[in-house]
Amino acid sequence: MMEQIYNAWIKRFEELEPHLNALDAATGDGDHGSTMVRGIRAAGADQATPVKAFRKAAGGASGSLFSLLIGALDKAEKGDAMLPDALAAAAERINQMGQAVAGDKTMLDALIPASLESNIDDALAAARSGCNNTIDMPARRGRAKYVEGAGVGHIDAGATSVVELLVIFAQFVSPENNVTNGDVLDPDSGTAKLTQPASSVSRESSE
Numbered sequence: 001m002m003e004q005i006y007n008a009w010i011k012r013f014e015e016l017e018p019h020l021n022a023l024d025a026a027t028g029d030g031d032h033g034s035t036m037v038r039g040i041r042a043a044g045a046d047q048a049t050p051v052k053a054f055r056k057a058a059g060g061a062s063g064s065l066f067s068l069l070i071g072a073l074d075k076a077e078k079g080d081a082m083l084p085d086a087l088a089a090a091a092e093r094i095n096q097m098g099q100a101v102a103g104d105k106t107m108l109d110a111l112i113p114a115s116l117e118s119n120i121d122d123a124l125a126a127a128r129s130g131c132n133n134t135i136d137m138p139a140r141r142g143r144a145k146y147v148e149g150a151g152v153g154h155i156d157a158g159a160t161s162v163v164e165l166l167v168i169f170a171q172f173v174s175p176e177n178n179v180t181n182g183d184v185l186d187p188d189s190g191t192a193k194l195t196q197p198a199s200s201v202s203r204e205s206s207e
């Protein structure tokens with residue numbers, strides 16, 4: 001299934017490339033979408049060592065930071081780690097590597113809240129709200145801190161990428177959106193066609 005996830009990530013980030021570049025242009029150097037596309041394409045083409053492939057192709061500090069998240073999701077999908085543990089470990093290593101903490105207007109503002117949830121759907125919701133919160137934050141790390149106003153009024157590009165990585169991941173691994181074949185991805189909306197309405201599935205009843 002990881003192969004299908006990489007393919008869906010590639011397609012999604014190719015669509016998002018201009019948007020992510022524009023977000024990064026408001027707070028940085030305008031290359032974040034292109035960086036992600038390069039990294040994800042390389043990881044998808046080298047699934048034996050996706051973290052290294054992503055890091056090398058994406059380049060720069062953010063290439064290393066995002067390669068840790070790719071590695072965490074890869075591990076979780078393969079059952080080598082529980083998703084919350086994998087996300088928390090990635091967040092911790094990203095913090096060690098980049099020295100950013102929660103509230104600095106980075107990818108961590110989506111990733112840390114996501115890592116505190118026990119399942120993928122709640123993790124995605126937490127990442128989304130964490131990402132939206134970056135709009136009010138002044139950047140203290142990365143290039144955005146050098147921009148006038150430190151990016152206040154703009155959503156962080158990297159936090160947006162965290163959400164988008166999780167959106168696709170959830171489409172494949174969520175028990176509600178149990179997509180087993182990449183063909184059921186709706187190419188127009190970029191969302192999975194549910195085999196049954198999500199609202200008809202009660203998580204409580206299955207626990």
Ligand code: ADP
Nearest residue numbers: 032035060062098100106107141142157158159
């Ligand atoms: P670069 O800043 O090298 O141009 P990108 O544009 O690809 O890299 O990525 C920028 C994103 O990386 C930011 O939006 C932010 O989310 C994230 N980022 C930058 N610096 C850090 C850091 N020190 N810690 C965590 N995330 C960071």
Ligand code: MG
Nearest residue numbers: 028029031032
């Ligand atoms: Mg950039």
